[in-house]
Amino acid sequence: MNIVVCVKQVPDTATERKLRSDDNTLDRDAADGVVNELDEYAVEEALRLKEAHGGEVTVLTMGPDKAADTIRKALAMGADKAVHLVDDALHGSDALSTSYAMAQTLKKIGFDLVILGSESTDARTGVLAAMLAERLGVAQLTLANKVEVEGSAVTIQRVTDYGYDKVQGSLPAVISVVEKINEPRYPSFKGIMAAKKKPVQKLGAAEAELAADQIGLGAAWSEVTEAAAAPPRAAGTVVKDEGDGGVKTADFLSSKKFI
Amino acid sequence: MSEILVLVEHVDGEVKKVTLELLTLARSLGTPAAVWAGPGYGEPAKARLAEYGAEKVYLADSAEIVDYVVGPKAELLATLVAEKSPAAVLIAATPEGKEIAGRLAIKTDSGVITDAVGLSEGFVADQSIFGGGVNVKSRVTKGTPIIAVRPNSTAPEAAPGAAAEEQVTVTLSDAAKAAKVVERVKQEKGARPELTEAAIVVSGGRGVGSAENFAIIEKLADSLGAAVGASRAATDAGWYPHQFQVGQTGKTVSPQLYIAAGISGAIQHRAGMQTAKTIVAINKDPEAPIFELADFGVVGDLFQVVPQLTEEIEKRK
Structure with missing residues (x-):
């Protein structure tokens, strides 16, 4: 099975995150870049599926040069190879542009299964x-918290408000996974060393055959007009609890008409 | 005024509160037209939509619409966008709602905004990003604005509408039927309101100390008719189920009142609750960052304060 797992480098949520003052896009220099937490579950799920069914795991990321660190991490966890979509023309791409660029690349590199984290911790669009x-x-x-593949049939448990839906489809398919679907492995020393030798293919916008009017800030379908x-x-x-903290809290709630 | 489509969220034939909020928002910017997808439509639903100002109800109540994941609803809305040329489409910013919005955006070559917490003239959306650290205003610049609005972004206000029904038939494409729902599994959730929709949320964190101790959080929640949430520390420890996690990687809530007990207020948690209107914190550590957000805070032992608060609420009811 040919599995492509999409990962994104995001600013560390523990640091102060900002938008750039010139164009209101994400300031990638203001904070350390880390692997989007939810993508680690996606990488782990991809590796487990490969271990169970055979095949190959390719990491796909779109982002500036420094996103290569994120690729290395996924390779160190055990992915086989990577494709890095990188081009200044992609700067400022919104969700529509990003999905276009990624879909074009996926068509180019081929896939049976695409796996993603359910959202990124920076944009959090979840789309x-x-x-x-x-x-x-x-x-x-x-939104899977369980994935099963049998032949060409894929069944997931899709998390809902009331529990979950059992959902079935067949390959090729796109899967997103939620937190806690698995326990992502830590890269071993051997894995980290091996990652250095794994192939990483860099693709620019032209090589991925992306139409210029579909990518980047200029093509965006929406704009941030103000940010502060x-x-x-x-x-x-x-207040400090002097034995009446509960009563005082109730007084506050009463004053706000919650009681 | 031009029409604004509002995709109705419903369960067992009942319209959910977030839809009433969206109808209220839509009324301030145009003429609301409700879109009902899937079975369950009847007089009670119609009455509710009319009460909150839906001038029209586009009805696509075949079972097929909900037999497949997201695709059919996106196709239904795309059909309506093409036929009715609405000024905008409003969808609840639930995980599924956002997915529908995303697919619809591609189908209609339109921009999409997710997690709006407010909406004003010209469909300018307010968003609170980076865990509530930055406020932005954004707008769609191409196509029909598709906006996923967070529950509790506005207070629903009744104002009668005609709710004139119009049947809509969509022939689903094969692509829309690629992911079939084969079983719906309802897990016990009791009588508490749904976390993301609840007007009041009571959450417990590391300070709660154990799964058993969550009973005191639940009791406080029940005294207020609230939903129960938990911090990541509490769900990681296995004290409370993961689906109730509020935070960066869990659910985002914007209730009228948020009570945090035994939660320090790390960014991971704040990202999920910072847009709550009123915040109350109970924590034994006076330095806990949660107090920076709190409208009212008690530095004290939650095992003393919370039960006393619950008792006091019961007394005053």
């Missing part, structure tokens, strides 16, 4: 997997 399924015309098996640091919340009242 990319669905958009890829739409653009590729394949089954959308998203959120004003700090007005300082509230903090």
Whole structure:
């Protein structure tokens, strides 16, 4: 089975994240880049499926040069090879552009199964997997907390408000996984060393055959017109519990008409 | 005024609160037209949609629409966008709602905005990003604005509409039928409201200390008719099920009232609750960052404060 796992480098959520003041896009230099947490579950799931069914795991990322670190991590976990879609023309791509660029690349490199994390911790749109399924015309098996492949049939448990839906489709398909679907492995020393020798193919916009009017900030279907640091919340009242903390809290809730 | 499509969220034939919020928002910007997808439509639903101002109800109530994941609803909306040329499409920003919005955006070559917490003239959306650290205004610049709006972004207000029904038939493409729902499994969730929709959420964190101790969080929640949430520390420890995790990698909630007990307020958690209107924190550590957000905070032992609060609420009801 030919599995492509999509990973994204995002600013570390533990640092202060910003938008660039010139074009309101993500400031990738302001914070350390790390692998999007939810993508680690996707990589782990891809590796497990490969271990169970054979085949190959290819890492696909789109991002600037430094996103290569994210590729290395996924390779160190055990993926076989990687494709890095990198081009200045991709800067500022919104979800529609990104899904276009990724779908084009996926068509080019081929796949049986595409696996993603359910969302990125920076943009948090949660739309990319669905958009890829739409653009590729394949089954959308998203928000999975369990994945089973049998022959060409893929069955997932899709997380819902009330529990889950059992959803079936056939290969090729796009899967997104939620947190806790598995326990992502740590790269071993051997894995880290091996990753250095694994092939990473860099693709520019022209090589991926991307239409210039579909990518980058200029092509975006939406725009950020204003961005500002959120004003700090007005300082509230903090009291020390002197044995009446619950009563005082109730007084506050009453004053706000919650009781 | 031009029409604004609102995709109705419903369960067992009942319209969910977030839809009433979306109809209220739509009314401030145009003429709301509800889109009902899937079975369950009847008089109660119609009455509810009319009460909150739906001038029209586009009905696609065949079972087939919900037999497949996301694709059919996106195709239904794309058909309506082509036929009715609405000014915008509003969808609840639930995980599935956002997926529908995403596919619809591609089908209609339109821009999409997710997790709007407000919407004003010209369909300018307010978003709170990076865990609530940055506020942005954004707008769609191509096609029909498709906007996924977070539950609790506005208070629903009744204002009568005609709710004139119009049947819509969609012939689903094979692509829309590629992922079939073969079974729906309902897990016990009791009588509590749904986490993302609840007006009040009571969450417990590391300070709660064990699964058994979550009972005191649940009791407080039940006294307020609230949903129960948990921090990642608590779900990682296995004290509370993962689906109730509020935070960066869990659910995002925007309730009227959020009570955090035994939660320090790390960015991981704040990202999921910072847009709550009123925040109350109970924590024994006076330095806990959660107090920076709190409208009211108690530095104290949650095992003393929470039960006392629950008792006091019961008394005052």
